[in-house]
Amino acid sequence: MDFGFSQEQELLRATARKFFENECASTFVRQRMEEDEGVTPQFWSKLAEQGWLGLVYPEEHGGTGLGFVDLTVLMEEMGRAVMPGPFLSTVLLGGLAILEAGSAGQKKDWLTRIASGEVKTTLALTEPNARWDAAGVTVTARAGKDGWVLNGTKLFVLDAHLADVVVVAARTTEGGRPEDGVSLFLVPRGAAGLAVTLLPTMDQTRKLCEVKLTDVRLPAAALLGARDGGWAPLARVLERATVALCAEMCGGAQKVLEMTTEYAKIRVAFGKPIGAYQGVKHKAADMLVDVENAKSLTYYAAWAVDENVPEAALAASMAKAYTSDAYRKVAGAGIQLHGGIGFTWEHDLHLYFKRAKSSEFTFGDATHHRERVAQLINL
Amino acid sequence: MDFSLTPDQEAFRERVRTWLAANIPAAWSRRAAGSEVPRPETYELGRRWQRTLHEAGFVGLTWPKEYGGQGLTLMEEMILHQEMALAKAPPVLNILGIGMGGPTIITYGTEAQKRRYPPKILSCEEIWCQGYSEPNSGSDLASLQTRAVKDGDHYVINGQKVWTSLAHIADWMMLLARTDPDAPRHKGITYFLLDMHSPGVTVKPLRQITGDPEFNEVFLDNVRVPESQILGGLNNGWQVGLTTLMYERLALGFGLQVRLRVALDALVDMARRVEKHGRAVTKDPVMRQKLAQLWIDTECLKYTGARGITRLLRGELPGPEASAGKMGWVETHQRLQELAMELQGPYAQLRGSDWAVDGGLWQYTFLRSRANSIEGGTTEVQKNIIGERVLGLPKG
Ligand SMILES: Cc1cc2nc3c(=O)[nH]c(=O)nc-3n(C[C@H](O)[C@H](O)[C@H](O)COP(=O)(O)OP(=O)(O)OC[C@H]3O[C@@H](n4cnc5c(N)ncnc54)[C@H](O)[C@@H]3O)c2cc1C
Numbered sequence: 001m002d003f004g005f006s007q008e009q010e011l012l013r014a015t016a017r018k019f020f021e022n023e024c025a026s027t028f029v030r031q032r033m034e035e036d037e038g039v040t041p042q043f044w045s046k047l048a049e050q051g052w053l054g055l056v057y058p059e060e061h062g063g064t065g066l067g068f069v070d071l072t073v074l075m076e077e078m079g080r081a082v083m084p085g086p087f088l089s090t091v092l093l094g095g096l097a098i099l100e101a102g103s104a105g106q107k108k109d110w111l112t113r114i115a116s117g118e119v120k121t122t123l124a125l126t127e128p129n130a131r132w133d134a135a136g137v138t139v140t141a142r143a144g145k146d147g148w149v150l151n152g153t154k155l156f157v158l159d160a161h162l163a164d165v166v167v168v169a170a171r172t173t174e175g176g177r178p179e180d181g182v183s184l185f186l187v188p189r190g191a192a193g194l195a196v197t198l199l200p201t202m203d204q205t206r207k208l209c210e211v212k213l214t215d216v217r218l219p220a221a222a223l224l225g226a227r228d229g230g231w232a233p234l235a236r237v238l239e240r241a242t243v244a245l246c247a248e249m250c251g252g253a254q255k256v257l258e259m260t261t262e263y264a265k266i267r268v269a270f271g272k273p274i275g276a277y278q279g280v281k282h283k284a285a286d287m288l289v290d291v292e293n294a295k296s297l298t299y300y301a302a303w304a305v306d307e308n309v310p311e312a313a314l315a316a317s318m319a320k321a322y323t324s325d326a327y328r329k330v331a332g333a334g335i336q337l338h339g340g341i342g343f344t345w346e347h348d349l350h351l352y353f354k355r356a357k358s359s360e361f362t363f364g365d366a367t368h369h370r371e372r373v374a375q376l377i378n379l
Numbered sequence: 380m381d382f383s384l385t386p387d388q389e390a391f392r393e394r395v396r397t398w399l400a401a402n403i404p405a406a407w408s409r410r411a412a413g414s415e416v417p418r419p420e421t422y423e424l425g426r427r428w429q430r431t432l433h434e435a436g437f438v439g440l441t442w443p444k445e446y447g448g449q450g451l452t453l454m455e456e457m458i459l460h461q462e463m464a465l466a467k468a469p470p471v472l473n474i475l476g477i478g479m480g481g482p483t484i485i486t487y488g489t490e491a492q493k494r495r496y497p498p499k500i501l502s503c504e505e506i507w508c509q510g511y512s513e514p515n516s517g518s519d520l521a522s523l524q525t526r527a528v529k530d531g532d533h534y535v536i537n538g539q540k541v542w543t544s545l546a547h548i549a550d551w552m553m554l555l556a557r558t559d560p561d562a563p564r565h566k567g568i569t570y571f572l573l574d575m576h577s578p579g580v581t582v583k584p585l586r587q588i589t590g591d592p593e594f595n596e597v598f599l600d601n602v603r604v605p606e607s608q609i610l611g612g613l614n615n616g617w618q619v620g621l622t623t624l625m626y627e628r629l630a631l632g633f634g635l636q637v638r639l640r641v642a643l644d645a646l647v648d649m650a651r652r653v654e655k656h657g658r659a660v661t662k663d664p665v666m667r668q669k670l671a672q673l674w675i676d677t678e679c680l681k682y683t684g685a686r687g688i689t690r691l692l693r694g695e696l697p698g699p700e701a702s703a704g705k706m707g708w709v710e711t712h713q714r715l716q717e718l719a720m721e722l723q724g725p726y727a728q729l730r731g732s733d734w735a736v737d738g739g740l741w742q743y744t745f746l747r748s749r750a751n752s753i754e755g756g757t758t759e760v761q762k763n764i765i766g767e768r769v770l771g772l773p774k775g
Contacts, residue, residue, distance in 0.1 A: 001381060001382055001383065001384060001388070001454060001685065001688075001689070002380065002381050002689055002692070002693075003380060003381075003382060003682070003685040003686050003688070003689040004380065004686060004689040004690065004693065005380060006380070009380075069380045257770075261770045261771065261772060264772055265771070265772060265773065272773070273772075273773045275766070275770075275772035275773050276772065276773040276774060276775045277775065278759075278762075278763070278766075278775060280772075281762065281763065281766035281767070281772050281775070282759070282762040282763075282766065284765075284766050284770055284772060285702075285706075285761070285762035285763075285765035285766050285769075285770070286762070288699055288702070288703065288765055288769060288770060289702075289703045289706050289707060289765075292683060292699055292700045292702075292703035293676075293679045293683060293703055293707060295686075295700075296679050296682035296683040296685075296686055296700065297675070297678070297679050297682060299380065299682065299686070300382065300678075300682040300685075302380075303380050303381070303382050304382075307382075307383075318674075318675045318678055318679070321671070321672070321675055322675050322676075322679060367668060370667070370668045370671035370672055370675070371664075371667060371668070371671065373671040373674055373675060374667040374668075374670065374671040377647075377671070377674055379647070379650075379661045379667055379670055379671070
């Protein structure tokens with residue numbers, strides 16, 4: 001057992017930290033918040049040049065072939081920078097879905113171009129019913145003469161407005177177990193009947209869309225993976241994306257802890273630095289415990305998905321349950337310990353606070369994942 | 380990063396597992412809930428159990444061979460503790476000697492001390508207690524007042540210790556006493572290895588909220604201790620004592636995570652058997668949330684512990700995760716015990732009779748858990764330490 005990062009991984013961390021400090025300072029983040037795109041072509045190309053868009057894809061598909069423990073390091077640094085843009089949606093949702101479910105041809109068509117930064121993608125899973133399980137998939141795909149017809153509404157879809165292709169989860173068979181009737185489809189940008197609407201979000205670094213499908217006709221080749229066999233690969237994608245998101249959240253929480261401790265050392269009240277008061281010091285200690293525990297669970301989950309151990313699903317849910325609560329609490333405490341300045345638009349804390357909130361609900365909140373844990377341990 | 384074991388470690392685990400399956404005392408396996416401290420009625424069992432473990436070579440794994448240990452690494456130690464938890468093995472009796480006394484003597488002792496004491500700690504021939512706290516010195520330990528005055532080649536000790544766990548059965552005490560009252564507080568303290576059978580040592584058991592007399596007052600009246608019983612040098616007791624505390628936290632990290640897991644398994648088992656509003660409590664959505672959170676927090680301690688051990692095995696200093704460990708354990712265990720009461724509903728009031736759940740064992744562990752945030756340094760003091768030493772915040 002060696003439960004720490006390797007020297008290569010520490011090097012990746014150092015490189016990434018420097019990169020984001022230079023390329024993704026908060027001025028950059030704030031500009032992206034004001035715009036619909038949330039990313040610039042230059043920034044996206046630079047991520048591609050670093051090899052980060054294909055970090056976890058196999059080399060044959062233009063990737064670097066690294067694992068989720070490596071990705072964890074990168075995501076922590078992205079979270080530290082509150083990096084905006086469609087990384088999660090393109091690389092870890094749409095892209096991973098194609099990797100998990102796609103045919104050789106579909107992988108060839110898309111993955112290399114995702115890794116090179118040429119195309120963007122996303123996953124349209126959730127609907128107005130706001131469920132993360134298979135039963136939540138009610139968008140229908142009817143088999144037609146020589147293809148499929150999709151109807152329904154997807155909601156909370158990350159970055160669909162940027163996607164060249166949207167992976168849509170749709171119901172192909174009614175009745176039976178909900179898991180057994182879900183299929184995945186590749187819906188290209190501009191398909192007739194596809195309407196993507198960008199929705200204003202509280203966390204402006206994360207762009208969410210409504211995706212309406214009205215008699216969207218797709219060729220038979222648009223089916224991604226097996227008919228009615230979409231849920232298993234999707235579950236794997238969600239598990240992996242969840243772990244990556246947890247890592248991003250840990251990075252953000254760690255940064256909030258650092259900002260807050262630094263401030264507590266210099267801000268003076270009643271003749272002393274506020275960090276000398278136990279009301280402040282103990283809160284900071286609680287923050288540290290939350291951050292370290294979130295990391296422990298996240299690192300384990302990253303290792304578990306890399307190694308495909310049977311416990312991986314449980315590990316991912318444990319990490320997401322804990323990290324959702326931890327980041328929210330840490331970001332809230334960060335604002336509290338900063339006082340008035342922490343409540344301003346000018347200070348960066350709100351970027352983290354809002355990211356904590358959006359991340360909390362992405363892929364299911366703590367309550368959702370605790371119930372999953374309960375099921376997985378056979379309660 | 381790798382969470383799996385090497386073939387050698389796997390083999391060790393297999394050996395431990397097989398041995399435990401064959402050797403856990405039958406008298407113990409009937410008990411439902413895990414308790415982290417030996418209780419009076421289990422002292423004899425704990426003593427025999429430790430001897431059996433010792434004869435099989437499963438005590439003092441990381442201690443050097445020449446001092447009675449096995450010369451293995453923290454990894455084997457961790458595996459052993461995990462297996463003991465899985466097998467629901469009873470606690471050993473000499474917990475303070477094994478967890479603190481021995482490692483401190485091995486770090487600071489003279490060759491003669493290292494040969495004399497550690498082997499008998501492991502074999503349970505000599506039980507140790509820790510004489511730090513006094514009526515007027517607990518969290519602020521450096522203010523301790525017990526005096527040691529030189530008289531020829533002896534020191535004469537006068538003073539009082541309190542909350543001294545296991546003193547009533549102890550043969551030796553790790554004693555902190557003031558040898559230089561004029562020096563700054565931290566610089567005038569010396570660490571003695573005190574024979575509890577010396578004339579002038581009086582032990583008065585104190586009844587705890589559990590009803591058990593597990594800790595004591597210890598009165599020291601003109602107790603003569605040979606100079607050779609000083610550990611780690613005159614007036615160096617603060618340094619030596621801190622080492623003890625460090626080992627205590629490390630030992631806590633290992634042993635307690637797995638004990639927590641035992642308790643959690645027992646809790647889940649109990650939850651399946653009790654009903655609330657006409658259905659099993661495990662089917663109650665609120666209770667499911669609470670149980671799942673405990674599961675997560677318990678597992679989390681394992682991974683946090685693994686990060687800490689990895690650092691030590693790599694020869695690095697303990698990182699911030701080490702501080703998270705103890706506090707996390709305390710909070711989780713107390714919440715677990717509170718939930719045990721909540722699940723039982725009105726039955727939680729019963730400590731005995733056929734009506735009591737699991738014969739009233741949970742009522743003891745619940746009460747005992749209140750000490751967790753006090754013993755070995757209070758939670759408030761832990762938070763000061765994290766704030767000041769780990770985060771670098773100014774002193775109050
Ligand atoms: C079951 C049990 C077993 C024990 N076994 C032993 C043993 O074997 N040997 C031994 O030497 N001791 C033992 N102790 C004693 C234990 O170490 C002390 O009780 C502990 O260190 C606290 O000291 P105190 O009781 O004097 O409380 P105090 O130090 O008086 O603390 C009282 C309260 O004030 C708070 N407080 C104190 N200082 C600060 C501060 N600076 N900032 C914020 N809050 C503060 C504390 O957190 C606590 O809540 C045991 C205690 C228990 C409960």
